[in-house]
Amino acid sequence: MHWDWSIARDALPVMLKAFFEVTLVVTVVASILSALLGLIWAIGLREMPGALSKVLAFVLSLLRNTPIPLQLLIAAYAIVQPTGWLSHTSSLAQYQHRLIIIGIVVFALQYSTYMAESYRGGIESIRSGQWEAATALSLPRRRTWQAVIVPQAMRAALPSLGNWAIAMFKDTPYLIAISVPEMVSQAQDIGGNNFSYIEVMTIAGLIFLVASYPTAILMRTLEKKLVY
Amino acid sequence: MAELFTVPAGVISTVQANWQQLLGGLKITVELSVFGGALAFVIAVVLGLAAMTRFAVLRMISRIIVEFFRGTSLVVQLFFLVFVTPVVFGWGSHPLVFAFVALGLNYGAYGSEVVRGALTAVPKEQWECTTALSMPWVTKIRRIIWPQAWALMLPGLNSLMVMLVKGTAIALFIGLLDLTSVSDNLQKQGAERFTVYGISFVLYYLLAMAFSAFLRRIEVRAQRRLGLKPTKTDTNRATAGALA
Numbered sequence: 001m002h003w004d005w006s007i008a009r010d011a012l013p014v015m016l017k018a019f020f021e022v023t024l025v026v027t028v029v030a031s032i033l034s035a036l037l038g039l040i041w042a043i044g045l046r047e048m049p050g051a052l053s054k055v056l057a058f059v060l061s062l063l064r065n066t067p068i069p070l071q072l073l074i075a076a077y078a079i080v081q082p083t084g085w086l087s088h089t090s091s092l093a094q095y096q097h098r099l100i101i102i103g104i105v106v107f108a109l110q111y112s113t114y115m116a117e118s119y120r121g122g123i124e125s126i127r128s129g130q131w132e133a134a135t136a137l138s139l140p141r142r143r144t145w146q147a148v149i150v151p152q153a154m155r156a157a158l159p160s161l162g163n164w165a166i167a168m169f170k171d172t173p174y175l176i177a178i179s180v181p182e183m184v185s186q187a188q189d190i191g192g193n194n195f196s197y198i199e200v201m202t203i204a205g206l207i208f209l210v211a212s213y214p215t216a217i218l219m220r221t222l223e224k225k226l227v228y
Numbered sequence: 229m230a231e232l233f234t235v236p237a238g239v240i241s242t243v244q245a246n247w248q249q250l251l252g253g254l255k256i257t258v259e260l261s262v263f264g265g266a267l268a269f270v271i272a273v274v275l276g277l278a279a280m281t282r283f284a285v286l287r288m289i290s291r292i293i294v295e296f297f298r299g300t301s302l303v304v305q306l307f308f309l310v311f312v313t314p315v316v317f318g319w320g321s322h323p324l325v326f327a328f329v330a331l332g333l334n335y336g337a338y339g340s341e342v343v344r345g346a347l348t349a350v351p352k353e354q355w356e357c358t359t360a361l362s363m364p365w366v367t368k369i370r371r372i373i374w375p376q377a378w379a380l381m382l383p384g385l386n387s388l389m390v391m392l393v394k395g396t397a398i399a400l401f402i403g404l405l406d407l408t409s410v411s412d413n414l415q416k417q418g419a420e421r422f423t424v425y426g427i428s429f430v431l432y433y434l435l436a437m438a439f440s441a442f443l444r445r446i447e448v449r450a451q452r453r454l455g456l457k458p459t460k461t462d463t464n465r466a467t468a469g470a471l472a
Binding site for chain 1: 295296298299300301302303304305307308311312315316390393394395396397398400401407408411412415421422425428429432433436437440
């Protein structure tokens with residue numbers, strides 16, 4: 001088998017389009033959502049009464065320790081499909097749009113459990129003097145979190161959050177499980193049509209590498225600068 | 229309210245009708261986890277040690293392999309193995325082998341960062357001592373460095389192993405009948421969705437917990453051997469660095 005440049009040339013625009021329209025959108029939106037949810041979980045685990053926080057911890061560990069492809073299938077075909085939201089669509093585009101939304105929710109939930117751990121590490125790295133100072137100033141609990149704890153924890157957690165976002169980025173091909181037309185599934189289609197996968201899979205790998213490696217380097221530099 | 233506390237008859241009949249297939253799926257998932265995990269461990273140790281040698285060429289080769297397998301997605305690597313290598317090398321199609329090689333290479337690359345991190349975290353004096361005693365490289369690693377690094381790397385390897393167990397679900401994409409694809413097939417054939425998906429959800433959870441508990445036991449033992457009290461370890465922090 002030899003490398004066919006014409007296949008590569010035809011495939012690249014299609015794959016880049018899927019990359020920017022699906023892969024990147026899912027990664028960015030789900031990263032932001034999971035960073036928010038993760039912070040909520042981390043604060044919840046500390047602030048909620050014992051029993052409730054145990055329940056939350058258990059739910060998070062259920063989400064964290066089960067595979068994303070299975071979670072995608074459950075979300076799409078066992079939870080959402082029976083409601084009819086997926087079948088009452090006017091076009092294929094709208095149907096795929098809704099599948100992408102389901103994908104974003106699943107990715108956000110899964111990675112929020114990891115990010116909650118990153119925040120927990122960040123919160124624990126804050127010296128107890130900070131808490132005591134807040135108490136001495138009789139700052140309300142809410143304000144203590146907002147003005148004292150979260151900004152400092154954020155600084156310590158940021159590189160780790162970034163690393164999880166990169167990990168999520170590389171997990172986006174899992175969306176194939178619910179037939180979302182993301183980059184790798186497009187690659188698979190093109191490869192199948194041409195009976196040649198070497199070009200498309202090489203391009204897919206290169207796109208992932210080119211997008212994730214510089215970000216990873218950035219996170220490593222950030223880690224050296226921010227974490228103390 | 230009463231229905232909430234009794235198992236609906238549908239669940240039992242679904243289980244009765246499909247348990248053999250689900251068990252078959254579980255078998256594939258466990259096989260992929262065990263063999264994939266073993267291969268990943270070997271690769272992680274080899275690449276991790278290579279990153280610490282004094283030969284610049286070895287360090288560079290290890291670096292390139294690690295960055296390559298961490299930077300490209302697991303699914304892309306799997307598809308490359310499944311769709312490209314049989315044509316290029318003419319070695320036929322072996323989905324199970326390809327899946328476990330992909331898992332081993334990908335998580336092995338992540339694991340090598342954990343191994344390297346642990347080796348670096350062994351106090352510098354320990355390394356210097358071995359030089360002062362002019363120990364051969366093998367003795368130095370085997371007798372002095374490894375036992376200390378071993379206890380340090382287990383938390384990171386532990387959470388990577390859990391990720392690998394979850395990663396075995398890539399089998400779904402190449403038609404291997406693992407737990408995820410079996411439950412998806414059963415669902416498509418009309419079995420009660422919540423039951424078949426729910427069963428494999430719970431099985432994955434238990435499997436991940438079992439591997440994690442097993443590695444945690446090894447970690448406690450490694451710490452005891454060094455005369456340390458077993459500590460509560462932060463597996464998350466130990467992995468985060470290796471992930472990017």
